[in-house]
Amino acid sequence: MIRIVLTFLAMAWLSVMVLAPVVIVLFAGLSAGVGAWWSAINDEETRTSVALSLKIAAIVVPCNAVFGIAAAWALARFRFPGRALLLALLDLPLSVSPVVSGLVFVLLFGAQGWFGAWLQAHDIQIIFAIPGIVLATAFVTLPMVARELLPLLESQGEDAELAARTLGASGWQTFWLVSFPRMRGALAYGVLLCTARALGEFGAVSVVSGHIRGQTDTLPLHVEILHNEYHFQAAFAAASLLLLVGVATLLLRRLQTPESAH
Amino acid sequence: MSIEILGISKTFSDFKALDDVTLTIGDGELLALLGPSGSGKTTLLRVLAGLELPDVGSVQENGQDLTSLGARDRNVGLVFQHFALFPHLDVFENIAFSLRVRKRPAAEVQARVTELLHLVQLEGLAHRRPAELSGGQRQRVALARALAARPRVLLLDEPFSALDAKVRHELRGWLRRLHEELGTTTVFVTHDQDEAFELADRVAVFHRGRIEQIGTPDEIYDEPKSPFVLDFLGHVQWLDGLAATPIAVRHRDVTLHATGDAGWAARIVRIHRTGPRVRVDLQLATGQALIAALEPPAAQALTVGQSLRAVAERQYAFAG
Numbered sequence: 107m108i109r110i111v112l113t114f115l116a117m118a119w120l121s122v123m124v125l126a127p128v129v130i131v132l133f134a135g136l137s138a139g140v141g142a143w144w145s146a147i148n149d150e151e152t153r154t155s156v157a158l159s160l161k162i163a164a165i166v167v168p169c170n171a172v173f174g175i176a177a178a179w180a181l182a183r184f185r186f187p188g189r190a191l192l193l194a195l196l197d198l199p200l201s202v203s204p205v206v207s208g209l210v211f212v213l214l215f216g217a218q219g220w221f222g223a224w225l226q227a228h229d230i231q232i233i234f235a236i237p238g239i240v241l242a243t244a245f246v247t248l249p250m251v252a253r254e255l256l257p258l259l260e261s262q263g264e265d266a267e268l269a270a271r272t273l274g275a276s277g278w279q280t281f282w283l284v285s286f287p288r289m290r291g292a293l294a295y296g297v298l299l300c301t302a303r304a305l306g307e308f309g310a311v312s313v314v315s316g317h318i319r320g321q322t323d324t325l326p327l328h329v330e331i332l333h334n335e336y337h338f339q340a341a342f343a344a345a346s347l348l349l350l351v352g353v354a355t356l357l358l359r360r361l362q363t364p365e366s367a368h
Numbered sequence: 369m370s371i372e373i374l375g376i377s378k379t380f381s382d383f384k385a386l387d388d389v390t391l392t393i394g395d396g397e398l399l400a401l402l403g404p405s406g407s408g409k410t411t412l413l414r415v416l417a418g419l420e421l422p423d424v425g426s427v428q429e430n431g432q433d434l435t436s437l438g439a440r441d442r443n444v445g446l447v448f449q450h451f452a453l454f455p456h457l458d459v460f461e462n463i464a465f466s467l468r469v470r471k472r473p474a475a476e477v478q479a480r481v482t483e484l485l486h487l488v489q490l491e492g493l494a495h496r497r498p499a500e501l502s503g504g505q506r507q508r509v510a511l512a513r514a515l516a517a518r519p520r521v522l523l524l525d526e527p528f529s530a531l532d533a534k535v536r537h538e539l540r541g542w543l544r545r546l547h548e549e550l551g552t553t554t555v556f557v558t559h560d561q562d563e564a565f566e567l568a569d570r571v572a573v574f575h576r577g578r579i580e581q582i583g584t585p586d587e588i589y590d591e592p593k594s595p596f597v598l599d600f601l602g603h604v605q606w607l608d609g610l611a612a613t614p615i616a617v618r619h620r621d622v623t624l625h626a627t628g629d630a631g632w633a634a635r636i637v638r639i640h641r642t643g644p645r646v647r648v649d650l651q652l653a654t655g656q657a658l659i660a661a662l663e664p665p666a667a668q669a670l671t672v673g674q675s676l677r678a679v680a681e682r683q684y685a686f687a688g
């Protein structure tokens with residue numbers, strides 16, 4: 107009895123909270139037919155915003171992947187002063203509101219910010235420009251790769267790497283022949299999550315972007331603009347792209363689960 | 369090619385893992401480092417492997433100082449307690465690893481790995497992954513992998529502790545034969561005295577970061593130098609109040625006699641079979657408990673409650 111009630115409650119809640127919005131977004135996006143959906147996506151400004159979002163992700167994800175490997179490695183393998191602090195800092199981007207993250211960069215690099223005068227003097231634009239969006243996105247997605255790798259590295263232990271060293275492998279050989287192949291699955295998932303979040307980040311990017319059409323509008327920001335201007339069908343069509351990214355992430359995760367199991 | 373360990377000490381925060389350890393490992397010797405956990409034996413193995421730098425002291429080979437040589441350049445073969453095979457590589461590539469990182473020609477790698485697969489009797493399993501092997505097979509892959517680059521010394525950390533009893537016994541005999549065949553200087557760490565005694569030419573007994581005693585299995589068994597060594601070898605009973613200092617009697621050194629006046633008056637409390645011997649729990653007339661481990665024929669006529677004489681054929685006492 108309890109089982110039925112709990113299952114029903116869980117399913118009902120998921121349906122209302124998760125399934126319904128997904129269906130509604132798709133339905134609203136396609137409400138005027140596939141042709142209208144496509145022309146909304148193929149719209150010049152939408153295309154530019156998609157391109158910008160992809161560009162941002164292409165810069166941010168590799169950086170955070172390299173940082174994530176380094177941070178997870180250091181945290182899992184070494185005990186050093188400041189380790190607890192690094193662990194806490196790693197979680198900060200996930201626990202702090204994205205708006206605050208965006209504001210931090212405005213405070214640092216905005217016209218009235220700490221480095222504002224210097225940046226203006228050297229004609230460098232960070233806030234309301236692509237560098238600002240990259241920074242904000244990088245900040246928000248910073249922990250995603252490291253957080254996937256850390257538990258894996260901790261559970262694997264370091265014996266295999268020590269074995270590689272006693273067998274004559276250099277540090278570089280140990281990493282490429284032993285460590286990297288063993289973390290590939292978790293790394294791929296971390297990169298997927300990081301990419302999905304980088305493409306979808308709204309709050310922090312909204313603060314630093316300045317919403318300059320065709321220049322600093324990422325896909326999520328563009329969805330909001332379309333919505334605010336009462337282009338509901340176009341807004342939902344663009345939103346369905348972000349939805350696809352999310353669904354694709356989950357599907358890819360499913361595909362690579364068997365390999366990452368060991 | 370003897371290896372000398374000279375005055376090595378190693379402290380982890382406030383724990384003294386090794387305390388002025390000096391030891392010479394003879395060429396081709398099979399040496400056991402025996403002791404309870406935390407006694408320093410594994411730390412010494414890691415110092416030998418170059419994975420741990422000693423605070424004081426040095427490791428030398430024929431007068432050449434190896435102490436500052438890292439694990440990578442030391443060319444020792446280390447077998448880990450849980451094997452530490454590379455799960456993403458098959459048996460062949462696991463064994464080939466040390467040759468691959470040395471960029472040996474493919475033909476040489478093929479020949480050497482084939483030779484080792486034969487040596488560890490795993491010819492048919494070259495393309496299995498470690499996850500598809502039994503514990504004993506994994507252990508043999510780890511051994512072959514460690515031997516591939518012809519190490520100057522083979523180090524084994526509790527090599528059999530992760531295996532079940534039957535496989536453990538088979539592998540012990542096999543390792544002994546392998547050692548006789550190859551003659552590689554070998555050091556292995558164990559907390560199991562039977563394992564150390566069965567396999568090793570010499571045994572070093574560790575206690576609190578020091579070598580309590582070192583010698584052949586016979587020397588250590590017959591002439592334990594300290595109460596710790598005697599205790600650690602087990603099957604021993606301490607008796608207080610019979611002499612000026614406590615005396616120790618091994619279970620197997622006790623004989624029972626229905627008549628005569630040698631030894632101590634005793635009464636049988638319990639008789640039970642333990643493996644090949646019969647264990648007889650006794651209580652002496654003076655109150656102490658004593659255990660006799662008898663051959664089954666010698667125990668046949670005994671009954672619980674019987675009074676007789678217990679004689680210690682050999683007893684140990686340590687001054688101070």
